[in-house]
Amino acid sequence: MLQRELIDTTQIEDGVNLELYTHAGHFMIVMGRNELMSTRMRFSEEQLADLTLDRLGKDNARILIGGYGMGFTYRAAAAKLRAKAQIVVAEISEAIIEWAKGPMAQLTGEGLSDPRLDLKICDVAALIDDANDGTCAKFDAILLDVDNGPDGIVRDANNRIYSRTGLAKARDALKPGGILAVWSAGPDAAFRKRLYDTGLDVTEWNVRSRPNNKGAHHIIWFAQKS
Template sequence: MLKRELIDTAQIEDGVLLKLYSHGRDFMIVLGRNELMSTRMRFSEEQLAELTLAKLGKDNPRILIGGYGMGFTYRAAAERLGEQAQIVIAEISEKIVEWARGPMAELTGESLSDPRLDLKICDVAALIDDANDGTCEKFDAILLDVDNGPDGLVRDANNRLYSRTGLAKARDALKPGGILSVWSAAPDPAFRKRLKDTGLDVEERGIRSRPGNKGAHHIIWFAAK
């Protein structure tokens, strides 16, 4: 019977340690007892990109992805977008990117060399602020998958993303017709209400973690400006 093998750890901030494990050919990133992501269950994260871009209906948008993780959302977006698209990724940990280029290089392939990619090691909230103060161009879509849902699981500071103030900032960082999409491992009626309170047109969609209607039940909220 195969056992999980610890490959490496990443210190995010005081008291927050992410662990990268292998299990046969699969990888998983774990925080405490929470499995944040796994190569076995990627479908809903890919759908975060697929469904957002289908709703957006643009070949060459400027999008912001909060959290690189294992790159499932990013690669799904890159496969769909045109040559003039701009894909900005905010990843808080340099070590996550090192894992993508190292132990998970076969999974990553050449995707991090894509000329459309602007990968930044920073808090996604900082890029949302930059779009609001004119430091950078606004986005056609903002895709958030930085926690296991709309609460600061990985970092307490992430709670501001899901607050009324944070959601209003995300709304204002969107271009007209833009979409804010948020991935979650479970429903959250209070968060859905906060989204609606920002004046965005909100759709909640249940997505399975594996193709063929298999795996865990996840949630994606799509909030259109």
């Protein structure tokens, strides 16, 4: 039986290590016993982009994605958007991007050199703040695939993004008609209530982690601004 092989380890905060493994031609990013993402389980991350942009109905949109991960959401968005679109991606860990350029280069392809991409090594909350204070333009869509969803396990600081204050800031960083889309590893009734409390028009969508209607059940919330 093939054993998974450790490629690299990076520390994103004191005591929090992420590990990149390969196994049978696939990659996975792991924290402790938690597999955070894998090339086997990518469909729901791709659907985060596909379904958001289908609802938005604009192929020249300015969108914000937090974070990069293995790039599934980013590449799905890039495939649907035209040349005049802008894709801002916030990734907290520079090592994640180095893995994309190095061990996972075949998966990444030429995506990181796309002229529509504006890649920032920062907390996505900082870019939402920039849109609210006028430092940058507001967004047609904000797609959040940060941590494990609202029930975060990687960084305590991620919880503020999914708080009432964080959701209100995301709402205010959207253009009229804009969409806030949030990926989650599972249902979260408390978060759903906070999202409804923003005054946005909310839809909850159940999607499988694999395109053959197999794998884990994940949740995507779409919250649209009037």
